[in-house]
Amino acid sequence: MFDGITRRVVCMWFPRLASDRALRARPTDGAFALTLKQDNTERLYCLNPAAQALGLGRGMPLADARAFCPQLRTLPANPRQDARFMQALRRWSTRYCPWVGTDGVDGLVLDVTGSAHLWGGEAGMLADMAARLERAGLSVRLGLADTRGAAWALAHYGEGVSVAPPGAGLGAIGMLPVAALRLEPEAVTGLQRLGLRSVADLAGTARAPLARRFGPDVLARLDQALGARAEAVTPQADPPHYGVRLTLPEPIGRQQDVMAGTERLLAALCDKLHAQEAGARVLCLTLRRVDQASQQVELRLAGPMRDPARILPLFQRGVDGIDAGYGIDQLRLEAVQVEPLPVQQLSSSARPRGGDRLEDLLTRIGTRIGLENIQRVLPADSHIPERAFVLAAAAWSEPDSGWSAPRPRPLILFPPEPVQAQGGTPPKRFRWRRMGLSTLRAIGPERIAPEWWMQDDAWRSGVRDYWRVDTQEGRRLWLFHTPQSPGWWAQGEFA
Incomplete structure (x- = not known):
C-alpha cells in the first residue's frame, strides 16, 4: 500500500517469441521450428503450436524431430534479432505505463499502479493488450497481481489471462506448483521429493528446516511472491538516438x-x-x-x-x-x-x-570505389610463405607491426614456376622464363615443411629447401628445391 493505492504488476510472457517473430516475416502453414546449434548438435529452439501438437519439444535433436515429422519446416534461430524485437515490444508497452522492464529473454514486466483507469479498468487494459498482440501474430500469456513474483507465476502457470484480486496474496497462487516461484530446477526437484508440490504446501512448512536444506533463495522467492519482501521493477532507458532534422x-x-x-x-x-x-x-x-x-x-x-x-x-x-x-x-x-x-x-x-x-x-x-575495396596486408600465423599474410579492409582493421620471419622474404611473391637447373645445389646455371641465368651468390637452404592440418594440394609433395640466389645478370630470385621429387622452382623475387 502507498498513499492508499495498491501496487499492481502485469507480467507478459511470450512462450513462442522467436518462432512468432520468424513467422511474421515469413508465414507458413504446418509444423515449423527454429533450430540452434547446442553442444555440437542442431536442436529445436522454438516451435509453433502445430509442431508441438505432433509431439515435438524444445531441445529435441533436429535429426530425431525429422524422423518423427518429415514435413517439419525449419529455419536457423537468431537470438540477436529476438533481443532487438523484445526491445521493440518493451517500447510499445510503454503505451500502458511508463514503468516497463524486461523479464528474461521472453518476458516483460509492467508496474501499472494507477494506470489501469485510463483503459476502463484492469480488465479493459488486459483485453486491449491481448487483442493487440494477437493481431500482431504473437502468442502471449498475461498475469496481473500485487507483486512481480505472483504476476510471473500467473503468467507462466495460469490460464491465458490470469488476474489476482488486490490483496489476494497466497489465495491467488497457492494452488500453483512450486516451480511458479522462479526456483532453480534442483530446488524444485528437492521440494517435490519432500512432498511440497504447491506454493501453499511450501508456505505452510516450517521455514528454519527449509533454509538449512535449500538455502535462503527458496524462502526469498516465496516472500517476494507473497509481498513480504520488496522486488523492484526496473525500467530500461531507450538507447540514444543519433538523428537530427x-x-x-x-x-x-x-x-x-x-x-x-x-x-x-x-x-x-x-x-x-x-x-x-x-x-x-x-x-x-x-x-x-x-x-x-x-x-x-x-x-x-x-x-x-x-x-x-x-x-x-x-x-x-x-x-x-x-x-x-x-x-x-x-x-x-x-x-x-x-x-x-x-x-x-x-x-x-x-x-x-x-x-x-x-x-x-x-x-x-572509399566514396568512389567502396571502402571494402581498399585493403591492407596483415601478418598471419603461418610459416608457409603464401599463407603468412591476409588481406583485410583497411577501414575495419588496424596496421600490425608484428611481422616476423626467420629469413628475409621476397618483395614479390608468385605461384611456383618451374626452373631448368643444372650443376649442383644450388644450381650454377638455370633457365627461368626463357632467360639463361648464372648463380653469383646463394644463401640457404631454409627448409619449410607443409602444415599437415591444412588441405593444400600445392604442398602435398613434401618439404621444400629455399635458397636466396643472386645472379650475375642482376636478378635476385627465391628458389626452392624439392628433395622427395628432385626439381627446382622459383617462387619470388627480391628487390
Missing part, C-alpha cells in the same frame, strides 16, 4: 545551401556523439523534396568520427549528385552505425594523430 521555411535547391544545412545538422549531431563518447561510422543524409520524394546521401567513414570540420567536406561529392527538383524543404541526418570513441587525455607535448588524415583519405577514396 531541419525543416526549412522555404525550399532550397543550390548545393551551397544544402551543404550549409548539412553543416548545421552535423554540429548538432556531433554534440550528441560527443556527449555519449561515440563516433559515427556510417552517416545517412536524407533530403526531402517539396513533391514528397526523398533522396539519400550515404557516407561510410574509414574510422569513428565526430568532428564536423572533418566530416562536412566528405559530403560534397554526394551532395553534388542530388537532383533538387522543385526544391528541398527538409534535411535529416542520422548516424546509422556508431562505435565507441572515448575522450583521450592530451598533454602540452601531445602531437595530433597522424591517423586522422589517413582516415580522411580512405573515406574520400
